[in-house]
Amino acid sequence: MLILLSSSTHEVHAQSWINTIQDENPTFQSMKTSFYDFWKDKKITKGQGYKQFKRWEWFWESRLLPNGEFPSPTINIDEYQKYYASLSKNKYNKTLSSDNWEFKGPATSPGKYYGLGRLNCIAFHPTNKQIFWVGSPAGGLWKTTDGGSTWATNTDGLPVLGVSDIAIDPTNTNIMYIATGDGDVVLRGGDTKSIGVLKSRDGGSTWSGTGLSHTVAEKKLIRRLLIHPKNPQILLAASSDGIWMTSNGGKTWTNQQPGYFIDVEFHPTDPSIVYASTVYVPYLTSDTVAHIYRSTNTGSSWTSVASLEDVGRIELAVTKSSPNLVQALCSDLSWGLAGIWSSSNSGASFIETFKGTTTTNLLATEYDATGTGGQGWYDLALAINPYNANDVWLGGVNTWKSTDGAQNWGLNSCWSPSINQNPNQIQTIHADKHFFAYHPLDSGVLFECNDGGLYKTTNSGKDWIDLSNGLGISQIYRIGVSQTVEDNVVCGLQDNGSKLIDSNVWAEATGGDGMECIIDYTNENIIYTSVQNGVIIKADFEQGTQEEISNNIPAGQKDSTSPSGAWITPYVIHPTNPNILLAGYKKVYKTTDQGDSWSAISPELTSDNLNLITIAPSDPNTIYASTFDSLYSTSDGGINWQYIPIGIPQAQISRIAVDPANPKKIFITISGYIVGSKVFVSPDGGQNWYNYSGSLPNVPVNCITYLKGSNEGLYIGTDIGVFYTDASMTDWVPYQNGLPNVIVSDLEISYNDNKLWAGTHGRGLWKTDLYTGAVGIETQNINKEIYIFPNPNIGKFSVQVPDNKQYDVAVYNIHGEVVFEQRQIHSSQNAIELNHVKSGVYFVRLTIDNTTISRKIIINK
CATH class of the missing domain: 2.60.40.3080 (Immunoglobulin-like)
Structure with a gap:
């Protein structure tokens, strides 16, 4: 069933929380305050950007400088290079005896509602239609030589793995450029930081910097990067601080027009004419409106040809079938649809040709385009068929298609297969569209980059083919490993649910956004997964059942007074009785029957939600729980709790590990950028703390795991890889042979085969042998x-x-x-x-x- 929508006169100009920020240079804390003040009395619904902010908040809360400011885009790179420059050769060689990391996936998906990871962009080989490249916000650049059947990457050695756009030299495809970072998020930082534009002269095998580099805490982003179709020495970059231009292949760049630019397009037949568009966000720009700009001298100078009030972001599209046509998709200040503006005179002037209203809000979640608001600051895409200007595609949460030049619209794909969200059962494709592109050598073939991966249609959207299989780009929050079966791991993924690998075969475990996950250590068929803010799910694959066991917590998740947890709500399984689990909200709850019933075993420990819970393996009555900056413990199973001062100024606790043989000996890891404060140990249950950081680089430490039965063997995951130490060593050593330069978000050990597993935030799941050393x-x-x-x-x-x-x-x-x-x-x-x-x-x-x-x-x- 095709839903046809045309614009009416019911305008909506709601306000977004982003636009309530008044500070020209807001701090992380002031942005949080604006967000929570805005949402305080509002119902949270999908498609309003709430989830995207919450994960942004989770990511950056533990990665701020000691003064609360955002770090330099190059800080991890600088620390990485400084650390390895000072590392002795002998110390580094210790890592080579055991670690040899192997990528395990996920790299397959059934598509549709499911996916692997977000993609920002796609670029095509100028003469070979089987070759194209895609860029992910945290997983690097990927290339296919067979039309998307297989993929390979060679950017794992880069110091940053975010790619916002790709430009290929049309005369020499060995020369290519990438815009680094994550430019599709109109928030400071994105998923990864930009270090500018990189250039390769050997088809992507090696990369070097260009004259457009970000080396200080400028918080800049680049969304689009275009190469001149006839003169490949000329490139244009749409950046958060202006339109940058080079005329010498990237050696030097000049800012041709200041402003927060989000898109740029060449005229299809006359590259001397260029169009560009801006974002209007009060705290990011001194402008009072969003603009469409035009250049008639290849980008050397610019003129504003449209100043659009009540518009937040503008996406542009052109077509060679009607070369003088320019269309501009505009989100409003609540990031729903403001409308579509069109030009028929090569951008000299624009008129509104489709109005966004409460019944034509194509950027909303709803299948019928009703409602206000949207995610135009995050997902906004527009394309016009190069052979038929009447075929227009629009992407927000869903994908919409027009066959009459953007006058009327029909829903082409819906984000959900649910009968409630999708009553007409329109085909399901993964939510949140970031980029559309027609293949320049394959007539009528359209590609879509979304939060799940890459899709294409060869028949005008009647069917979509998932081309994501083979892309190792998953952003993993947490992992859980089996202790009974080899190669059996469950992973919680950003945007793409929880997935399970069993004997090298991947399957979908549960939907939603995947968070903390556990496999019962006595029965691999019982798996626990979770969704953000405290929804915990038990799946029994032998019985074929699945239940939200957090509904059974007193007051119940379905009850309006239910406990709501942290973004990644902590829960753990008892070390000797797998029927017992603990879950942390403001209180700690306990179940003795795998989630059928729960009871509180603590008072409300904190006004904030708990982030961590750990049970001492040798004494399950000893339990540790923490927020980012407060640590609590009980030694009697929860009857009495005590606050533990850690005495580390500005410390952000990222994980807790307990000595398997000594419940009083605890290790904590510290995130953020406090020099020399990375790992601490207490031998007496928190009464005294000692710095265990050694010479670790000054980057966030995200996780720690203790190797049972070892000489105090410890593995930590950081923003630049894995490190190891034990009681026989005088310092930490790198443990990342073959592992990409990527954020390691979780580590676990499978003792049945002596493997270390790492979940990464951008490059999926990896495993390696445990450290053995070279001891005779x-x-x-x-x-x-x-x-x-x-x-x-x-x-x-x-x-x-x-x-x-x-x-x-x-x-x-x-x-x-x-x-x-x-x-x-x-x-x-x-x-x-x-x-x-x-x-x-x-x-x-x-x-x-x-x-x-x-x-x-x-x-x-």
């Missing part, structure tokens, strides 16, 4: 006979070695500085006093029989 048999024997006691101590301890052997001893602090040294000791037991050192973590290094052995100690004075 003789070293192992000596190691077993060496004792350092007591540990922890007050600065006085003894070293005991076997058979009165001669040895040297040295003690190092966490900065690698020697604080004590003694050579040629003959006594089998030697007392050491360190009266001059402060409390903290130290490393005792013994050299005996040409073998060096290191142990960690904690001094608590």
